[in-house]
Amino acid sequence: MLLSLALALTSCASFLPDHSSVLHISVPEQRMVLSQGGQTVATYEISTSKFGLGDEPGSNRTPLGEHVIAQKIGGGQPSGMKFKSRRPTGEIVPPNAPGRDPIVSRILWLKGVESCNANAYHRYIYIHGTPQESLIGQPKSYGCIRMRSRDVIDLYERVGRGARVIILDQPLPSLPQVSGPQTAVSAHSM
Numbered sequence: 001m002l003l004s005l006a007l008a009l010t011s012c013a014s015f016l017p018d019h020s021s022v023l024h025i026s027v028p029e030q031r032m033v034l035s036q037g038g039q040t041v042a043t044y045e046i047s048t049s050k051f052g053l054g055d056e057p058g059s060n061r062t063p064l065g066e067h068v069i070a071q072k073i074g075g076g077q078p079s080g081m082k083f084k085s086r087r088p089t090g091e092i093v094p095p096n097a098p099g100r101d102p103i104v105s106r107i108l109w110l111k112g113v114e115s116c117n118a119n120a121y122h123r124y125i126y127i128h129g130t131p132q133e134s135l136i137g138q139p140k141s142y143g144c145i146r147m148r149s150r151d152v153i154d155l156y157e158r159v160g161r162g163a164r165v166i167i168l169d170q171p172l173p174s175l176p177q178v179s180g181p182q183t184a185v186s187a188h189s190m
Contacts, residue, residue, distance in 0.1 A: 017162025018069070023127075023155075025145060025165065026172045027053065027062065030137050032145070033172050034158060044155065045137045047130070047146040052139075053169060055112065055119045060142040063117035063125060067165040070111035070121060072156060079149045080104050080131065095133040095149065105129030105149040106156040110165055117167075127165070128152060 025032045027048050034042040054061035073086050080092040082102045086109075093100050108127040112120035123143065130136070130146040140146070145167075147155065 016160070018160030019162060021159045021163035023159070023163065023165045024172050025167045027064075027139070027167065027169050029171055030139065031172060032147075032155075034155065036158075042154065042158065044147055044151045046127075047132075047136050047138060047140045048167075049141050049143045050139050051143070055117045055123070057119055057123060062141070062143055062145070062167060063112055063120045063123075064167050064169055065112060065114040065117045067110040067112050067117060067120055067125075067167065069108045069127075069159060069161050069163045069165060071107075071109040072161055073107040073109065074105060075156065077105070079153060080129075083107060083128075093131045095131055097131045100131050102131065103128045103144075104131055106152045108152075108156065108159070108165075127155070 020036050022035050023032055024035070025046060030046055030048065032044045032046045033040055049060060049062040051060045053064055055063035074081065074083065074088065077088050078092060080094055082089045082091040082093050082104055086107060093102060093104050103126065106129055110120050110125045110127065112118050125143055127145040127147060129149040129152040132140065132146070133148045136146065136148055
């Protein structure tokens with residue numbers, strides 16, 4: 001009886017919302033910081049929209065403000081897996097493949113929680129992998145937050161649904177670092 005109760009509680013744990021993780025994204029710095037328990041645990045270079053900031057439908061802009069991770073898609077798929085309509089296609093796209101710009105590796109689907117970003121979910125604003133890794137660090141997306149495949153896979157494993165995502169038009173806030181060596185900092189972000 002106790003064993004079945006423990007197994008049931010353990011299986012439910014993966015469905016609990018993640019209230020300990022916060023992602024701060026700085027558009028001017030093209031950088032993201034993941035904090036857990038108020039301490040920085042990872043830093044990543046990213047790419048926001050080349051069309052600027054906003055939440056108007058059809059604008060291809062990156063929406064500012066507070067969001068939550070509403071859905072996580074792609075767990076267990078290989079790095080570079082191409083997604084079409086949020087489903088894996090079976091095609092692996094290598095980094096910097098010429099002429100290729102699909103969504104790859106993982107998808108963290110954002111839902112805006114403020115009036116300034118209320119359209120984000122229905123606009124399909126994601127944090128996702130891109131094969132255009134050489135463009136990370138520059139505003140080159142069509143509204144989403146792009147990451148290198150290895151970085152979005154790392155982030156996917158660290159955060160859960162319900163984690164807060166705050167997109168800022170200002171530099172990142174200073175947060176205490178985790179003691180010891182900082183984990184999962186992208187080699188390209190330093």
